[in-house]
Amino acid sequence: MNTPHTTHHTLLKIGVLGAGSMGSGIVQIAATQKHQTVLVDLNEEALNKAAANLKNILARMVEKDKIDQATADVIMGRITFSKNIADFKDCDMVIEAIIENLEVKKKVFAEMESVVSHDCILASNTSSLSIASIASACKQAERVIGIHFFNPAPLMPLVEIIPAVQTSEATTTTSRALIDSWKKVTVLAKDTPGFIVNRVARPFYGEALKIYEEGVADFATIDWAMTEIGGFKMGPFTLMDYIGNDINYTVTESVFAAFYYDPRYKPSFTQKRHAEAGWFGRKTGRGYYNYAEGVEQPQPKKDEKIGKEICDRILVMLMNEAIDALFLNIASREDIDLAMTKGVNYPKGLLVWADEMGLANVLAKLEHLFAEYGEDRYRPSVLLRRMVRENKTFF
Numbered sequence: 001m002n003t004p005h006t007t008h009h010t011l012l013k014i015g016v017l018g019a020g021s022m023g024s025g026i027v028q029i030a031a032t033q034k035h036q037t038v039l040v041d042l043n044e045e046a047l048n049k050a051a052a053n054l055k056n057i058l059a060r061m062v063e064k065d066k067i068d069q070a071t072a073d074v075i076m077g078r079i080t081f082s083k084n085i086a087d088f089k090d091c092d093m094v095i096e097a098i099i100e101n102l103e104v105k106k107k108v109f110a111e112m113e114s115v116v117s118h119d120c121i122l123a124s125n126t127s128s129l130s131i132a133s134i135a136s137a138c139k140q141a142e143r144v145i146g147i148h149f150f151n152p153a154p155l156m157p158l159v160e161i162i163p164a165v166q167t168s169e170a171t172t173t174t175s176r177a178l179i180d181s182w183k184k185v186t187v188l189a190k191d192t193p194g195f196i197v198n199r200v201a202r203p204f205y206g207e208a209l210k211i212y213e214e215g216v217a218d219f220a221t222i223d224w225a226m227t228e229i230g231g232f233k234m235g236p237f238t239l240m241d242y243i244g245n246d247i248n249y250t251v252t253e254s255v256f257a258a259f260y261y262d263p264r265y266k267p268s269f270t271q272k273r274h275a276e277a278g279w280f281g282r283k284t285g286r287g288y289y290n291y292a293e294g295v296e297q298p299q300p301k302k303d304e305k306i307g308k309e310i311c312d313r314i315l316v317m318l319m320n321e322a323i324d325a326l327f328l329n330i331a332s333r334e335d336i337d338l339a340m341t342k343g344v345n346y347p348k349g350l351l352v353w354a355d356e357m358g359l360a361n362v363l364a365k366l367e368h369l370f371a372e373y374g375e376d377r378y379r380p381s382v383l384l385r386r387m388v389r390e391n392k393t394f395f
């Protein structure tokens with residue numbers, strides 16, 4: 001990319017491949033940020049649906065006086081819909097958001113590279129695949145990078161920027177500057193399973209499920225503990241019902257496999273059975289809760305002592321995960337904390353929260369669990385031990 005382009009982001013033409021929920025959200029952001037955009041999908045119906053959805057979203061923004069009709073028309077006018085990858089030919093960056101399948105992604109990356117100019121950046125919005133393997137499909141692998149948005153892309157501020165081992169410094173710098181110019185909060189993450197958010201957040205679901213399976217408390221009580229005592233916007237079971245147990249289970253399983261079956265990421269039978277039963281959550285009317293009309297929701301047992309134990313157990317597991325991510329240089333301490341507050345709305349960054357709880361307390365709680373269960377799952381991060389020994393804090 002030449003210099004004028006890097007300093008005037010609005011001049012760039014942006015391509016998006018895949019007109020599903022993520023692709024149409026990304027195209028909406030880019031067009032709103034004054035870019036000419038091309039949205040390509042092989043499926044005509046998906047394109048029509050995306051166009052109709054985008055029109056509706058803009059119409060609602062006009063109704064709410066967030067933008068005027070003329071602006072809505074201009075934004076819509078900046079988007080070209082196409083079934084042909086060749087229409088990416090003048091793009092300065094293409095962001096891919098198609099089906100989560102490595103073979104398919106590699107095929108389209110090679111195809112995209114054959115039509116774009118030699119300085120076009122090719123990015124993937126993948127949540128779980130390795131950027132290095134996607135990049136390996138390209139002759140100029142240094143132009144390939146991960147740019148991971150969160151759902152819904154126009155509303156969630158966080159974007160993870162993931163350079164692969166092959167990615168050039170220039171590709172990373174230009175990509176991050178562009179997404180920053182879209183008023184997003186960018187964090188830099190290593191190309192490892194789950195990047196930052198989908199790795200560090202695993203215990204929020206996994207430990208909650210384990211607590212339930214042990215019979216410590218029911219779904220409603222665990223959710224109550226995490227919202228009322230922990231200050232989280234949503235409890236883990238309510239959140240899993242939102243995300244969908246099918247999707248959340250698949251992510252857990254793929255992170256587990258990608259970490260060579262590290263027992264820390266072991267999936268849960270409770271969630272597997274819910275997914276198998278078709279109890280995905282809100283979208284199917286039933287998950288951990290029953291969303292049918294008129295059904296009374298179960299009430300939590302508001303025992304403060306048990307609530308605090310549940311909350312502390314999930315929290316120290318989350319903190320340990322964040323600390324271990326820092327230990328393994330997955331991201332900087334600032335970015336690890338930003339990722340969890342801006343990507344999944346945690347009330348506080350986990351590292352700053354660990355400082356507040358006292359690192360010696362965090363370690364003591366983990367060591368207690370480790371001794372009690374004798375499971376590798378509860379092993380405290382080496383970095384946490386060192387910090388406590390040296391009497392240090394993260395911030």
Ligand code: NAI
Pocket residue numbers: 017018019020021022023040041042043046096097098099100101104108125126127128148149150151
């Ligand atoms: P989706 O299923 O809503 O949309 C995928 C679209 O890609 C469909 O319209 C489909 O017709 C199209 N497509 C499939 N193969 C294609 C091909 N070869 N060429 C052109 N178009 C093709 O999927 P969604 O949820 O938007 O996810 C897309 C990507 O974003 C995946 O890699 C996913 O892992 C990732 N992602 C998803 C998030 C989510 O919460 N849904 C969050 C962050 C990333």
